[in-house]
Amino acid sequence: MSTPQILLALLAERPKHGYELKREHDERLPGAKPLPYGQVYSTLQRLERDGLVAVAEVVQENGPERTVYELTPKGEERMRAWLAETEPPLPYVGGALFSRVVMALVAGGDARAGLDRQRAAHLERMRELTRAKTAPGASVAEVLAADYALLHLDADLRWMELAVRRLADLTKEISR
Amino acid sequence: MSPLLHARGVAKTFGRTRALRDASLSIDAGEVVAISGPSGSGKSTLLHCLAEIVVPDEGEIHYGGTRVDELDEDARTRLRREAFGIVFQFGGLVPELTAEENVAVSLMFRGTDRAEASAAAREWLERVGVGDCAALRPGELSGGQAQRVAVARALATEPAVIFADEPTGALDSVTGEEVLGLLLGAARERGATVVLVTHDNRIAAYADREVVVRDGVVSDVPAVAR
Numbered sequence: 001m002s003t004p005q006i007l008l009a010l011l012a013e014r015p016k017h018g019y020e021l022k023r024e025h026d027e028r029l030p031g032a033k034p035l036p037y038g039q040v041y042s043t044l045q046r047l048e049r050d051g052l053v054a055v056a057e058v059v060q061e062n063g064p065e066r067t068v069y070e071l072t073p074k075g076e077e078r079m080r081a082w083l084a085e086t087e088p089p090l091p092y093v094g095g096a097l098f099s100r101v102v103m104a105l106v107a108g109g110d111a112r113a114g115l116d117r118q119r120a121a122h123l124e125r126m127r128e129l130t131r132a133k134t135a136p137g138a139s140v141a142e143v144l145a146a147d148y149a150l151l152h153l154d155a156d157l158r159w160m161e162l163a164v165r166r167l168a169d170l171t172k173e174i175s176r
Numbered sequence: 177m178s179p180l181l182h183a184r185g186v187a188k189t190f191g192r193t194r195a196l197r198d199a200s201l202s203i204d205a206g207e208v209v210a211i212s213g214p215s216g217s218g219k220s221t222l223l224h225c226l227a228e229i230v231v232p233d234e235g236e237i238h239y240g241g242t243r244v245d246e247l248d249e250d251a252r253t254r255l256r257r258e259a260f261g262i263v264f265q266f267g268g269l270v271p272e273l274t275a276e277e278n279v280a281v282s283l284m285f286r287g288t289d290r291a292e293a294s295a296a297a298r299e300w301l302e303r304v305g306v307g308d309c310a311a312l313r314p315g316e317l318s319g320g321q322a323q324r325v326a327v328a329r330a331l332a333t334e335p336a337v338i339f340a341d342e343p344t345g346a347l348d349s350v351t352g353e354e355v356l357g358l359l360l361g362a363a364r365e366r367g368a369t370v371v372l373v374t375h376d377n378r379i380a381a382y383a384d385r386e387v388v389v390r391d392g393v394v395s396d397v398p399a400v401a402r
Contacts, residue, residue, distance in 0.1 A: 116388070119388075120386075123377065126377065126378065127384075129381070130382055134357060153377075157377045161214065
């Protein structure tokens with residue numbers, strides 16, 4: 001994953017301590033897995049060793065000491081380079097859903113019933129996400145994360161409908 | 177509790193096209209139900225049968241415990257005006273009337289006097305964010321504005337059931353979700369029932385549950401979706 005780059009990007013705003021970075025990571029990327037504290041600190045240590053961040057100050061506000069990190073020019077450069085890269089489109093179609101649906105069509109039997117159950121499960125998740133994004137007080141970050149997930153689930157559902165419509169052709173191809 | 181709307185074994189043929197073969201479903205009061213399915217599956221015909229716009233060839237429709245498909249045309253028209261609100265894909269507004277008049281007319285059909293109907297219409301237009309379009313005719317409105325007017329018209333009579341046939345079909349996805357949000361927000365606030373036909377999965381996800389129509393047949397809803 002790109003945790004080091006994400007921490008660099010979060011530090012681009014202003015210097016922050018580890019706890020702030022963890023909290024902001026989870027707030028800005030609400031659909032992602034929460035970042036464990038341990039990983040924040042180990043990543044910061046590596047970034048410091050590589051000269052990408054530096055300790056700005058150590059503060060103590062009615063609690064434990066907190067080390068505040070800032071981005072170095074080299075870190076800024078590394079972060080900008082990461083943002084300038086494109087994310088490679090996935091080279092292979094994979095995933096359990098793809099294999100299961102194709103195999104269900106190949107194996108024959110009642111593929112339709114399985115697809116209906118899959119559709120119901122997908123739609124239930126989509127309802128949860130829709131409730132979350134339309135809840136009063138949902139943050140823009142939460143809406144963005146929900147939209148991302150909703151569009152991907154929608155793509156799965158539309159592909160499944162298409163797969164069923166191609167079923168006859170697929171059956172012909174297999175029996176050749 | 178008996179369902180508010182109930183269809184049993186409904187079939188409908190148009191010319192040589194069998195639009196619905198065997199549709200059965202029950203909808204409880206206050207539910208928001210999405211009817212989905214591929215193009216030509218019969219989902220709009222099912223909505224039109226439930227809303228008493230068309231009469232099925234076979235089967236029964238019950239509303240509030242009363243069989244309604246056998247009522248005469250006048251009684252069905254009365255039911256539509258008094259208990260139902262309807263939103264179509266392309267607004268279905270009267271082109272010669274202003275936005276305000278389009279909304280007011282639905283109230284005047286129910287016996288509200290003109291002044292009161294106009295005031296209520298302006299209030300509803302305000303509520304759905306097109307208060308400044310009151311004097312415009314449908315031809316002068318954008319797709320999103322026209323659909324908001326259609327939503328105001330459907331809500332103004334405070335119907336027990338709102339039927340919406342692809343209400344976001346002609347809108348971009350952000351505008352579509354805004355219009356749907358207004359419609360469902362107002363409906364849920366009042367505990368109204370909503371029957372929503374859509375081929376868009378993301379719109380269907382706004383409903384409490386989904387009923388899938390395939391080749392004119394309504395499949396039973398899997399337990400996981402209830």
